[in-house]
Amino acid sequence: MKKKNFYILAVAFAVLFSSNLFAGHHGGEKPMKKAILLVAFGSSEESARISFENIEKRTRTAYPDVPVFWAYTSHIIRNKLAKQGLLLDSPEVALAKLSGEGFTHVAVQSLHTIPGFEFHDLSRVVTSFKNMGAFKKIIQGYPLLATQEDMERVVEAVLKTIPKNRKKDEAVLLMGHGTHHPSNVFYTALMFQLQLRDPNIYVGNVEGYPEIPEIKEWLMEKKIKKAWLMPFMSVAGDHAKNDMAGDDDDSWKSILTNAGIECEVVLKGTAEYDEYVDIWVDHIKTPLAHF
Ligand code: CO
DSSP states (O other): OOHHHHHHHHHHHHHHHHSSTTHHHHHOOOOOOEEEEEEEOOOOOHHHHHHHHHHHHHHHHHSTTSOEEEEESOHHHHHHHHHTTOOOOOHHHHHHHHHHTTOOEEEEEEOOSSSSHHHHHHHHHHHHHHHHTOSSEEEEEOOSSOSHHHHHHHHHHHHHHSOTTOOTTSEEEEEEOOOSSGGGHHHHHHHHHHHHHOTTEEEEESSSSSOHHHHHHHHHHTTOOEEEEEEOSSSOOHIIIIIITOSSTTSHHHHHHHTTOEEEEOOOOGGGSHHHHHHHHHHTHHHHHTO
16 A cells, blocks of 8 residues: 555544544534635745735635635645744645534635646545545635636736736747646647737746747747746746756756847746736635535
8 A cells, every 4th residue: 555545544544533523423414614725735935935825815805704724735845844843734634634623615725737646636635535524525626727718817817927028029938847747738728829819928848848948949940039937837936946047057048048049037936926816716616616
């Protein structure tokens, strides 16, 4: 048995034997108690803390009657924060606590960008808690990009957040994370729909098609002289600071600069802009509507 599976099972037993899960059979119907669990990969960056606070504030404003909780999926980030005295729960632990505290309906909102591995890992956790009967209802909300409507809203968000002083003949290059998951196609789908509006906007990935060699070719074919580099990740963390904007030879900035393309860097994650945050926050509506 994989360590992670064993861990989920252990949490499951803890929930079953410690909580009021069986209360319904003896003490009548439990009153409805709703919760929102926001789930992010996590970050130890200061800028991320500000973004996460903003997401929480906008969530509380949109759903004032529902308490908001957090979980981070990355154990590396959780361990790093624990050393600074900040204790963050994994989704498994957060859900076990919510069940123990008598919450009956939980909206689990993924703060991921695409429905890739992490989104589907979270789905398995949600399904496990559902199968255990830990809540009356537990429903997961979509990440930033899932439906065609999301795609159109993200296109608008990109167009609105490009710096105003960028000229039309200058490229805008968004750096996505990219993945080996089939959902990597969301990035090229987004690029296609962006280019219908503005042919000089590109979406590339750190790991996953298209990467910087392809993008460089395309920019050179178009004789682009200048490119604006912006992260298409919720947090402007390590990838944005080093792989995108770093001074090493293999950073996007260096590769393009060496190809004769002047680079301007914007170091802000998508979670720093309300245009993107509101898409995630709106996605919580769907689970809440089914309670
Ligand atoms: Co990465």
